[in-house]
Amino acid sequence: MRRTATRRHYLMVRPTYFDVEYSINPWMDPKKPTFTEVAVAQWEWLRNLYLELGHRVEQLQPRSGLPDMVFAANGATVVNGQALVARFRHTHRCPESAAYLRWFREHGYRNVRQARWINEGEGDYLLAGPRLLAGSGFRTNTEAHLESQEFFGMPVVGLTLVDPRYYHLDTALTVLDHDTVMYYPKAFSASSRRLLEELYPDAITASDDDAAAFGLNAVSDGRHVVLPQAATGLVGQLRERGFEPIGADLSELLKAGGSVKCCTLELRAGQTEGPRHGR
Structure with missing residues (x-):
């Protein structure tokens, strides 16, 4: 394929x-x-790779005293030009929200506000075709799921995380395209596993080793999948499904519990842009 x-x-x-x-x-x-x-x-390599793949990359200026600000995915969720900015659980990261609010307002986003409930942006919200998959259990509150559903006007499917190593949804699940995901079953509650099996019967599932290598903290453009290079099992499964995996070394950032996806916040201005031919 x-x-x-x-x-x-x-x-x-x-x-x-x-x-x-x-x-x-x-x-x-x-x-x-x-x-x-x-x-x-390592971060510059990732940014340059996105540019080489034909993607557009904006940069928000880092702030002194906010060492985790590199993990941009946590800053907001953006769908159809609407930006719901994070409300972080831990006080260490709370000041990041003001920087994101200012950036979105200065860049012409009309419908932008901070979440009322604890909500850690694309760390726990992943757009999958017609729905938002939403994590809870460690960071984002379940009350935030309804708030996000009302804000974006689209269905939100809640998924409960149970392993503290996979504290955000984007550490345990990757959306590959509108219909395909890969995930680590053991990171989820029994009811959430059953729901994922029902929604995505053909999903790629990660081994213990690939999950521990942060292989699910990945970014897909529908063809190219950028993921930690140590997740060799996922690399092979992606190739079998017709994707083109690109191994990344973000080992220094992994010391803070982040990798490819954590560094990448997608800005969705409206309907998905037209397809193009890759590398």
């Missing part, structure tokens, strides 16, 4: 101030050394 890539529009934040100064997920250990210059180099 030949897959078709679609040109995307992303927002990213350079990890100028990246560090692990506190621990708000199991991946973060402030005792381990971090190397900001390595994080920047």
Whole structure:
């Protein structure tokens, strides 16, 4: 099967101030050394790859004292030109919301506001065709799901996360195209697993090793799938399904519990842009 890539529009934040100064997920250990210059180099590789693939990349200026701001996906959810900005659970990240609100307003978004309930943006909201898949269990409140459904005017399907290593939905599930996802079943409650099996009977499922390599923190344009290079099992399954996996090394950012998708917030201005031929 030949897959078709679609040109995307992303927002990213350079990890100028990246560090692990506190621990708000199991991946973060402030005792381990971090190397900001390595994080920047890995991030620049990812940004340049998006440009090479024909995607458009915007940048929001990083703020001193906000070392996790590089994880732009958590800052908002954007669908059809409407931006619902995050309300972070942990005080360490709360100041990021003001930066996103200002950016969206300065860039002409008319329907933009901060979420009323705890809502960590595309960390827990993934657009899958006609619906938003929404995570809860560790960060985003279930009350936020109804708020998002009303704000965007589209169905929101709640999924409960149960493994603290996979604290955001985007660490346990990737939307590959409108009809296809890959996910790690053990990250979800029994009822959520049954729901995913019903919605996506042909989904790709990740092994323990691939999930632990953050292989599901990936970005797909419908053809190319950028994911951590250590997730070799997923790489093989993607090729079998006609996708073109591209391995990434974001190992420095993984020290803070983030990888490809965490660094990438998709800006959806309206209907999906027309298909194009990839590399």
